[in-house]
Amino acid sequence: MKRLLSIFICLLFVLPSIDAQQRNSVTSILEISDLSGNRTVVKEFPFLIEAPNWTPDGKWLVYNSRGKLYKLSPDAPGEPIEINTYFATNCNNDHVISFDGKMIAISHGTKEDRRSRIYTLPMEGGAPRLITPLTPSYLHGISPDNKYLAYCADRKGNYDIYIIPFEGGEEIRLTTAEDLDDGPEYSPDGKHIWFNSVRSGLMQVWRMNADGSAQTQMTFDKTRNSWFPHVSPDGKQVVFITYTKGDLEPNQHLANKNVELRLMPAAGGEPKTLIKLFGGQGTINVNSWAPNSKRFAFVSYKLND
Numbered sequence: 001m002k003r004l005l006s007i008f009i010c011l012l013f014v015l016p017s018i019d020a021q022q023r024n025s026v027t028s029i030l031e032i033s034d035l036s037g038n039r040t041v042v043k044e045f046p047f048l049i050e051a052p053n054w055t056p057d058g059k060w061l062v063y064n065s066r067g068k069l070y071k072l073s074p075d076a077p078g079e080p081i082e083i084n085t086y087f088a089t090n091c092n093n094d095h096v097i098s099f100d101g102k103m104i105a106i107s108h109g110t111k112e113d114r115r116s117r118i119y120t121l122p123m124e125g126g127a128p129r130l131i132t133p134l135t136p137s138y139l140h141g142i143s144p145d146n147k148y149l150a151y152c153a154d155r156k157g158n159y160d161i162y163i164i165p166f167e168g169g170e171e172i173r174l175t176t177a178e179d180l181d182d183g184p185e186y187s188p189d190g191k192h193i194w195f196n197s198v199r200s201g202l203m204q205v206w207r208m209n210a211d212g213s214a215q216t217q218m219t220f221d222k223t224r225n226s227w228f229p230h231v232s233p234d235g236k237q238v239v240f241i242t243y244t245k246g247d248l249e250p251n252q253h254l255a256n257k258n259v260e261l262r263l264m265p266a267a268g269g270e271p272k273t274l275i276k277l278f279g280g281q282g283t284i285n286v287n288s289w290a291p292n293s294k295r296f297a298f299v300s301y302k303l304n305d
Contacts, residue, residue, distance in 0.1 A: 024046075024047050024048070024304070025048075025303060025304055026047070026048055026255075026256070026301045026302060026303055026304060027044055027045065027046055027047075027301065027302040027303075027304055028044070028045040028047065028048055028049040028050075028065075028282075028299050028300075028301055029041055029044050029045075029299065029300045029301065029302065030042040030043050030044070030045070030049065030052060030061065030063065030077075030297065030299055031297065031298055031299070031300060032074060032290075032295050032296070032297050032298075033261070033274060033275055033295065033296060033297075033298065034294060034295050035237070035263065035274070035294060035295075036274070037273075037274035037275050039275065042061065042072075042074055042077050042297070043072065043077045045065070046304070047065065047066070048065060048066075048282070049063045049064070049065040049070075049282075049299060050063060050064050050065070050092075050093040050281075050282030050283075050285065050299060051063060051064055051093035051094070051095065051282055051284070051285040051286045051288075051299070052284075052286075052288045052297040052298065052299065053095065053096065053097050053104075053286055053287065053288055054074070054287075054288050054289060054290050054291070054296070054297055055071075055097055055101055055123070056097065056099060056100065056101040056233075056291055057101055057291070058074075058290060058291045058292070059073065060072065060073065060074070061073075061074045061288075061297050062083070062095065062097065062104070063299070064091050064092065064093055064095060067089045067090040067091055068082055068083075068085065068089055068091060069082070069083040069085055069091055069095060069104070069106070070082050070083065071083060074290075074297065083104070083123075083124075083125045084125035084126070085106065085108075085121060085125065085128060086121075086126070086127045086128060087111075087127075087128070088106060088108040088119055088121075088128045089108075090108055090109040090110070090111075090114070091106050091107065091108050092107050092108070092109065092116060092138075093281070093282055093285040093286065094106070094107035094116070094138045094139045094140060094151075094285060094286065095107065095139065095286060096139055096140065096141060096142050096286055096287065097123065097142075098123075098142050098146055099142065099144045099146070099188070100146065101123060102122065102123055103120055103121070103122060103123055103142075103146070104120070104121060104122075104123050105118060105119065105120045105131070105139050105142055105149055106118070106119050106120075106121070106128065106139065107119075107137065107138050107139045107151075108128065113135070115135035115136050116135060116136045116137055116138055117130060117131075117132050117133065117134075117135055117136075117137055118130075118131045118132040118137050118138075118139045118149060118151060118164075119131060120149075120166065129168075130168070131149060131164060131166075131167075131168045132151070132153070132164060132168075132171065134153065134155070134171070136153065136154050137151050137152075137153045137162075138151055138152045138153065138182075139151045140152060140182075140183050140184050140185050140195075140228075140286065141184050141185040141186045141193065142166070142186065143163075143166075143186050143190055143210070144186060144188060144189070144190040145190060146166050147165065147166055148163045148164065148165060148166060149163065149164050149165075149166055150162070150163050150184035150185065150186060150193055151163075151164070151184065152180075152181065152182040152183065152184065153171075155173070158178065158179075159179075159180045159181060159182065160173055160174070160175045160176060160177070160181050161173075161174045161175045161181045161182075161184045161193070161195055161212075162174060163184075163193075172212075173212075174193070174208065174211075174212030175195075175197070175208075175212065175215065177197060177199040178199065179198045179199065179251055180197070180198050180203075180251040181195055181196070181197045181198075181199070181206075182195065182196055182197075182227070182228075183195050183196045183227060183228045183229065183285075185228075185229065185230060185231065185287060186210065186231075187231050187235055187266070188231060188232075188233055188234070188235045189235055190210060191209065191210060192207050192208065192209060192210060193207070193208050193209075193210055193212075194206070194207050194218075194229040194230075194231055194238065195207075195208070195229070196226060196227050196228060196229065196240075197217075198225075198250045198251050200217060201250065202221070202222070202224070202225050202226075202245060202250050203225035203226055203227055203243075203250045203251065203253075204217055204218070204219045204220065204221070204225075204226050205217075205218045205219040205226045205229045205238070205240055205264075206218055207229075218238075218264070218268055219240075219264070219271060221242070221271070222245070223244070223245050224242035224243065224244060224245060224260070225242060225243045225244075225245060225248070225250050225253075226240050226241075226242045226262070227240060227241050227242070227243070227253050228240055228241055228253075228284060228285055228286075230284065230286070230287040230288065230289060230296070231266055231287070231289075232266070232289050232293040232296075233289055233290075233291055233292075233293050234293040235266055236265065236266055236293065237263055237264070237265065237266060237293065238263070238264050238265070238266050239261060239262070239263050239274070239284070239289075239296055240261070240262055240264075240271075240284075241253075241259055241260070241261055241262075241279075241280070241283055241284050242259060242260045242261075242262055243257055243259055243280065244258065253280060253281055254280050254281055255279075255280050255281040255282060255301070256278070256279075256280060256301065256303065257278070257279070257280040258276065258277075258278055259276075259277060259278075259279050259280050259283065260273045260274075260275065260276050260277075261273070261274050261275040261277070261283075261284065261298060262274065275298075277298075277300040278300060278301055278302065279298070279299060279300045279301050282299055282301075283298050283299050283300065283301075284296075284298045284299075
């Protein structure tokens with residue numbers, strides 16, 4: 001099972017042929033939602049784009065497409081502007097902006113082995129700095145004080161959550177559960193890391209202290225698999241994506257599925273469905289909250305004829 005999971009995730013995230021098959025077969029619709037589920041289209045693309053971030057100054061949405069990063073205005077979108085990532089031209093949908101807006105961290109599949117490693121670079125673009133020489137490593141979070149990166153990684157056949165100093169160094173393993181732990185993201189106060197885990201049988205949202213202690217299940221849905229919890233900048237709300245039970249395996253988050261975006265209080269409580277859409281992988285892999293915590297960005301998809 002571990003070996004199959006490792007192969008599956010490597011295929012899903014790293015191999016360029018997977019992206020090549022999909023990127024021209026869909027229309028990507030970059031959208032914004034308020035907390036009532038009211039949707040506004042920012043821009044449509046006749047190819048695959050994924051995983052918007054909202055910059056802390058509110059001026060830009062950052063997304064990946066065809067291995068590169070781009071930004072455009074959420075309120076007056078014109079032509080997208082490429083962020084120069086130099087040699088890192090196989091970026092996947094795991095990219096995160098630091099809380100101060102000065103740096104961006106990326107997951108990039110190298111030319112040598114196509115396996116994902118984590119790099120950091122200035123937000124305005126620049127030469128990436130390698131942080132995780134071990135592979136595969138998939139970024140999901142930056143601590144508010146810029147001291148640590150949080151990521152999902154396969155080490156010896158099991159995917160767990162790790163942190164590593166922002167400047168690089170020795171990685172620290174935080175979870176040890178069998179099967180998949182994924183999507184680690186720091187809360188704005190830096191006290192917690194939110195993540196998703198399949199340890200209960202279905203994929204559910206979990207939360208732990210930043211040192212890995214007190215791992216606590218936060219969703220208990222018996223009809224859905226819940227992925228990628230994103231905490232609002234004010235620390236009050238969490239948005240995440242769900243797949244219907246039985247539509248895929250609990251440890252899968254595939255593209256081109258009927259999914260839901262759900263909202264729950266960060267203190268815990270019953271989630272509510274805000275939006276039903278066609279999407280999945282690429283829709284909301286990374287935090288995309290607006291700085292005022294009143295809106296968030298996501299991508300829905302349409303299959304091209």
